[in-house]
Amino acid sequence: MTDREKFISNVTASLGRSTVLVPSDESGTDSTAIFEDAATAKSHADRAMSYASERSTELIDRMANMAAVNGWKVHRAGNPEDAADLIADISEQKGAKSVLRSTHEVLTEIGVDSAVTNTGATLGVTEHSGSIDANKIEQAKSDAFTADIGITGVDYAIAETGTVVLHPRSGLSRLVSLAPPTHIAVLRPNEVLDSLTELFAMERNDYLSGDLAGSMNLISGPSKTADIEGTTVTGIHGPLEVHLIILENR
Amino acid sequence: MKPLTLNFRNKAAETMGDKQVQQSLEHVYTGFFKGRLEAAGDTPEWEELRDKGKAIKDHTIAHLDYYLGMLADNVEKNGGSVYFAENADEARQHIIDLAHARNIKTIIKSKSMVSEEMALAESLNDEGFETVETDLGEYIIQLAGETPYHLIAPAVHKSRLEVAELLDDNYKSGDRVPDATELTMMAREKLRGVFARADMSVTGVNFAVAESGSIALVTNEGNGRMSTTVPRVHVAVMGMEKIVPSIQDLSTMLRILIRSATGQRISTYVTMVNGARASDEEEGPEEFHLVIMNNGRQNLLADPQLRESLNCIRCGACLNACPVYRKVGGHAYGWVYPGPIGSIVTPVMTGLKDAHNLPAASSLCGACLDACPVKINIPRMLLELRHRTAEGSADTAERTSSKAERGIWKLWRAGMMGRKRFDLGARLSWLLLRPMAKNGWLKKTPPPISRWTSTRDFPIMASSSLRSKLSKRTKKAKS
Numbered sequence: 109m110t111d112r113e114k115f116i117s118n119v120t121a122s123l124g125r126s127t128v129l130v131p132s133d134e135s136g137t138d139s140t141a142i143f144e145d146a147a148t149a150k151s152h153a154d155r156a157m158s159y160a161s162e163r164s165t166e167l168i169d170r171m172a173n174m175a176a177v178n179g180w181k182v183h184r185a186g187n188p189e190d191a192a193d194l195i196a197d198i199s200e201q202k203g204a205k206s207v208l209r210s211t212h213e214v215l216t217e218i219g220v221d222s223a224v225t226n227t228g229a230t231l232g233v234t235e236h237s238g239s240i241d242a243n244k245i246e247q248a249k250s251d252a253f254t255a256d257i258g259i260t261g262v263d264y265a266i267a268e269t270g271t272v273v274l275h276p277r278s279g280l281s282r283l284v285s286l287a288p289p290t291h292i293a294v295l296r297p298n299e300v301l302d303s304l305t306e307l308f309a310m311e312r313n314d315y316l317s318g319d320l321a322g323s324m325n326l327i328s329g330p331s332k333t334a335d336i337e338g339t340t341v342t343g344i345h346g347p348l349e350v351h352l353i354i355l356e357n358r
Numbered sequence: 359m360k361p362l363t364l365n366f367r368n369k370a371a372e373t374m375g376d377k378q379v380q381q382s383l384e385h386v387y388t389g390f391f392k393g394r395l396e397a398a399g400d401t402p403e404w405e406e407l408r409d410k411g412k413a414i415k416d417h418t419i420a421h422l423d424y425y426l427g428m429l430a431d432n433v434e435k436n437g438g439s440v441y442f443a444e445n446a447d448e449a450r451q452h453i454i455d456l457a458h459a460r461n462i463k464t465i466i467k468s469k470s471m472v473s474e475e476m477a478l479a480e481s482l483n484d485e486g487f488e489t490v491e492t493d494l495g496e497y498i499i500q501l502a503g504e505t506p507y508h509l510i511a512p513a514v515h516k517s518r519l520e521v522a523e524l525l526d527d528n529y530k531s532g533d534r535v536p537d538a539t540e541l542t543m544m545a546r547e548k549l550r551g552v553f554a555r556a557d558m559s560v561t562g563v564n565f566a567v568a569e570s571g572s573i574a575l576v577t578n579e580g581n582g583r584m585s586t587t588v589p590r591v592h593v594a595v596m597g598m599e600k601i602v603p604s605i606q607d608l609s610t611m612l613r614i615l616i617r618s619a620t621g622q623r624i625s626t627y628v629t630m631v632n633g634a635r636a637s638d639e640e641e642g643p644e645e646f647h648l649v650i651m652n653n654g655r656q657n658l659l660a661d662p663q664l665r666e667s668l669n670c671i672r673c674g675a676c677l678n679a680c681p682v683y684r685k686v687g688g689h690a691y692g693w694v695y696p697g698p699i700g701s702i703v704t705p706v707m708t709g710l711k712d713a714h715n716l717p718a719a720s721s722l723c724g725a726c727l728d729a730c731p732v733k734i735n736i737p738r739m740l741l742e743l744r745h746r747t748a749e750g751s752a753d754t755a756e757r758t759s760s761k762a763e764r765g766i767w768k769l770w771r772a773g774m775m776g777r778k779r780f781d782l783g784a785r786l787s788w789l790l791l792r793p794m795a796k797n798g799w800l801k802k803t804p805p806p807i808s809r810w811t812s813t814r815d816f817p818i819m820a821s822s823s824l825r826s827k828l829s830k831r832t833k834k835a836k837s
Contacts, residue, residue: 112430115442115652119598120423122660128423143569143604174623240640248640249588253554269624278638282587286580304609304624311630312605315570322636323586326628331580334620335495335513336521338385339538344494344546345553346580346627 146316153313156306160298167267167300168354174270178329179342180352191355192223195259195292198351202290204229204256211235211279212261214294214355220259229256234281252283257290258347264310265295268303271328272352275321285327291347293327295354359477359505363692363704363713370686370719382515383684386508391678393621394729401617411614411732414607415669418568418599422659422668425568425601426650432571436633438646449651450476453560453593454485456647460591462487462558468575468585469493470562471509471672472595474694475653478560490552492581494545498524507688508696509674510619515687549581559585559643563596564671565611566648568603571632573648576616578626586631592643598650599668611671614731618673654707663742667702669732676726676736682719691716698726698736705743710756717743781823788819 109117120128144152160167176182185191195218199207207224209215211233224231232251236244252258260280264273272293276282285291301307307326314320331346342348362369373379398404418425430440443449453476457465465487467479479500482489491500495512499505501524506512513521522529522536525544529536536544561582565574573594575582586592602611608630616625635642658664677683677697688696692713693704698720705713717740726736748764750757773783794800800816802808810816 111442112427112440115444115598115650116423116426118444118652118656119426119659122656123420123423124660125423128427129421130424131417131421144606178624178626234640236640245640249554252641253550271624276639276642277636282583282639282641286583286587304612305606308606308609315605320570320572320632322632322639323642324630325583326624327626328624329626331578332626333494333542333579334389335493335498335511336516336538336541337382337518338389338511338514341539341542344542344579344581345492345549345584 144312149309149313149316152306152309156301156309159306160301163302164297164300167302168295168297168356170267171265171270171295171300172352172354174267175265175329175352176270178270179332180270180329180350183351183353185353185355188218188355191218191294191353192220194351194353195220195294196223196227198290198292199224199227199229199257202256204290206230206232206251206255207257207259208232208234208252208255208281208284208288209259210261210281210284212294214261214296215259218294218355224259233279234284235279248281249283252281252287255284255288257292258284258286258288259292259294260285262293262295262299264307265300266302266304266307266326267300269326269328271326273307274325274327276323276325277321282323282325285325286346289343289347290349290351291327292351292353295352297354297356359474359694361693361704361708361712363708363716365692366686366690366713366715366719369690369692373687373690374685378517379515379687380685382517383687385514386511386678386684390511390620390674391729394618394675394678395621397617397621397623400623401613404617407610407614408731408733410610411671412669414602414610415671415732418601418603419659419665419668422598422601425603426598428568428603429566429571429601430648430650432569433633433646433648434571436571436646438571438633438648441647441649443649443651443653445653446476446651449595449649449653450478450481452649453478453595454482456591456593457482457485457487457558460558460645462591464552464556465489465558465560466552466556466581466585466589467491467496468559468561468577468581469496469510469512470560470595471506471694472562472597472651473560474506475651476595478595482560487558488552490549490556492549492552492579492584493577494542494579497545497549501525505689505694508677509672511674515689553584553588556589558591558593559589560593560595561585563594563600563648564615565608566596566601567605567608568601570605572605572630574608574612575629575631576612576625576627577629578620578622580627582629583627586629586643587641590643591645591647592631592634593647593649595649595651598652598655599670615671615673618675618729618731657706658703661706664702664706664739666734667699667706667736667739669734670699670703671732673731675729675731676734679725679729681721681723681725686719690719698740699734702736702739702743710743710746711758714743714747714756714758717741717747781826784819784823788821791818792821 330342330350333344334340491497498513507515563573564576634646683697701716747758803811
């Protein structure tokens with residue numbers, strides 16, 4: 109018997125059974141609702157997306173309110189130029205020397221690169237080509253830890269909780285939204301989901317169709333702690349300051 | 359970690375006499391307890407969410423063997439490895455072996471109560487690995503050489519001055535005490551250096567998703583994200599009960615966990631990882647290992663009266679609600695899990711005989727049940743354990759009551775079972791105690807009753823009972 113078999117048969121015995129009972133084999137009421145089938149999962153995910161575009165205006169307002177509650181500095185930009193100006197302003201305010209960005213489409217749309225470089229800062233993109241080796245990994249790490257600002261788009265946002273959702277991948281590093289002391293996220297209108305229910309419905313549908321991302325980060329404000337005398341302090345391991353720029357029109 | 363449950367009385371008395379700690383414990387009430395109440399009040403579907411959470415956990419625990427197999431299959435499918443550890447020794451040794459085999463130098467640890475069961479950080483340091491706790495509270499506790507005081511606020515008992523002495527290398531007694539922000543920034547600087555050189559991480563698991571082999575980590579500080587990003591090896595450790603079947607269950611469980619823990623709608627970070635980094639990523643660990651530990655949980659599982667305690671999602675709400683925890687503090691409970699839920703799992707995992715004071719340290723007010731996000735009936739189980747220490751269950755070795763004590767209660771029971779016997783007993787007790795009483799109250803008594811009367815007066819029986827007075831009146835009225 110392997111360790112695993114021994115361990116699980118021990119659990120089976122503790123449950124008072126001699127063999128593993130598959131939940132769906134039961135006639136009980138709790139058995140069938142646990143896993144929804146693929147068709148139901150797909151319809152939930154589709155509904156989540158269509159709701160996000162139908163109710164976009166309302167969802168953006170709720171997102172803006174909740175994000176502010178969580179400590180995002182929320183800015184609204186009427187057009188791409190305003191968004192670029194906002195980023196340049198933050199960059200100047202912070203005296204940023206080095207800025208790192210993801211390859212989110214929205215960032216090229218608003219012309220982030222020239223906005224940042226015009227302030228005199230250097231701009232790096234978390235993108236790589238060819239094979240990944242140890243040197244590249246170390247370089248990426250040190251770039252992120254020395255950057256003053258990280259800029260990303262948003263994969264989804266969640267109105268219920270004021271959350272920005274990012275799926276790290278090639279072109280969107282894990283550290284760009286974590287290591288620099290300031291993070292700026294740029295949000296487009298129909299990316300806001302109603303609640304966590306919709307997010308995880310979509311994740312589950314992705315999983316069932318074989319498209320689940322390797323990892324996911326939900327970000328709701330700046331890094332914080334209350335471990336010293338219960339006093340909330342902003343900025344412990346992640347960013348001290350986070351900006352959410354909502355691009356109203358595309 | 360070696361249980362010190364026998365010291366409950368001494369440690370509790372010590373804490374209650376410590377003004378500074380008593381003041382620090384106020385944060386538990388004003389911060390967490392009130393925060394949870396507000397968050398629940400702001401959530402119209404709160405009771406539905408609790409019922410849903412309970413249903414998910416009930417179902418999962420009832421089929422734990424099935425879901426453990428499913429989880430392990432899917433973690434392996436994602437390229438991770440799974441190690442099943444029967445006890446803390448096996449789990450600890452596996453992680454030590456892993457670190458040696460990978461030639462690891464620096465290990466960053468994220469908060470994990472399961473790793474406290476293994477005394478993991480200490481053991482890894484003893485093995486020569488630089489091992490640093492990265493949750494600020496845990497870091498403070500590690501510097502102080504102590505164990506966590508609370509499930510989610512490990513250093514809640516420490517004052518700013520104590521933290522300054524631990525964190526600030528230049529602090530001299532009498533200097534101005536730095537404020538919380540300054541101290542936090544000092545820790546940030548120190549830990550940044552550790553993150554940059556860490557080559558392995560050990561994290562806990564808030565939820566493991568069986569169907570996809572994912573784990574979810576909840577933090578406010580971002581150390582959970584650092585741990586799943588910077589080092590080349592990621593080891594996640596979990597108690598075997600920490601499973602949910604489906605990805606969708608996370609929306610319910612995260613909502614109730616976070617509101618119950620800190621009163622937030624969501625924590626700053628929720629991180630979900632499905633193994634090591636993707637092939638097109640530059641960041642993230644090359645290896646993912648999941649360690650699933652039993653360590654005595656099977657005793658809770660096999661016990662129909664206590665199985666429900668495995669539904670616990672370690673939010674700490676019952677600690678914050680408990681009037682006893684808020685006075686005796688986390689260290690009195692003597693092992694990893696303090697407070698009301700600790701008073702159930704600790705005795706079963708470490709032995710009821712030495713821990714018999716834990717289930718007794720409750721007024722049975724029920725505040726823990728009201729606070730529990732998955733509606734665990736803690737008071738019922740505390741009573742069950744008290745029953746076992748008094749009477750002994752199948753295992754009379756658990757019995758801690760003396761023969762005399764049991765004899766007295768037998769006599770009491772006999773006396774309560776008949777009208778005449780009850781009246782006679784009441785009359786006798788009045789006759790016996792009257793000479794010692796003043797105006798119907800006992801102020802001083804010989805041992806063992808002196809333990810009661812040293813802190814409160816004891817009322818003796820009245821000279822005649824309400825019943826006899828009533829029946830006299832009725833007779834008078836009739837005549």
